[in-house]
């Protein structure tokens with residue numbers, strides 16, 4: 001018996017596959033403002049398609065919960081919910097004025113990650129200034145892009161994301177793209193609007209660049225990248241305010257992709273607040289009860 005045990009131990013020590021520790025969890029968190037999933041499906045999006053194929057997705061992720069529907073169906077409450085993992089009755093943001101907020105009690109997920117794992121390295125790249133101004137905290141690197149045109153902002157943010165991903169120590173990158181929402185407001189949130197669909201294709205191309213940057217990391221083989229993609233609302237006509245009864249507005253989507261993700265389509269309800277809970281879980285963080293998160297980890301194998 002003892003001889004067999006030593007033989008096994010020797011095998012473990014010399015076998016690289018068994019002796020290597022588990023791959024390091026890493027996260028790419030992507031936000032596409034005002035992106036309708038039916039338009040995403042209409043668009044030519046090879047990179048998002050690949051993420052869906054290698055993960056799990058929902059096409060009816062809710063942007064608010066039946067428990068609480070006072071906040072408007074716009075970016076301020078939406079990104080607050082996505083990035084804090086709680087609904088607006090907790091984070092306090094009801095509109096894009098940010099006059100009231102409770103981020104001290106219900107902070108950005110980077111704050112939670114650092115609380116539990118202080119070594120976590122984070123980067124935030126956003127093209128809508130209020131996210132950086134009000135919501136983001138505890139980012140090691142943070143950038144807010146303010147070029148006049150949202151396409152230019154998205155390009156600049158993507159360039160910076162590629163740069164940040166060349167840093168071997170980076171753990172979580174949040175990248176927000178805004179041109180799709182701008183196009184929706186200008187000419188209509190609809191799959192039959194080619195201008196709107198084009199911006200989704202442009203977002204997909206940018207995501208392709210970021211995914212290539214991940215795959216070219218020297219340490220890629222030892223890393224377990226989870227890619228999470230969502231949006232803060234859809235749209236109808238050229239608006240998305242007051243969309244509590246409008247499925248084209250209140251349905252977002254959620255993609256959870258990577259080796260650690262399940263496959264197929266979500267069979268249970270998903271909510272935008274689930275995104276940050278999922279990111280934290282992948283990093284190895286189980287949210288303590290006193291965080292009062294409304295979101296739950298979804299789509300992960302374990």
Ligand SMILES: [Zn+2]
Pocket residue numbers: 033034074075076078181232233
């Ligand atoms: Zn928005």
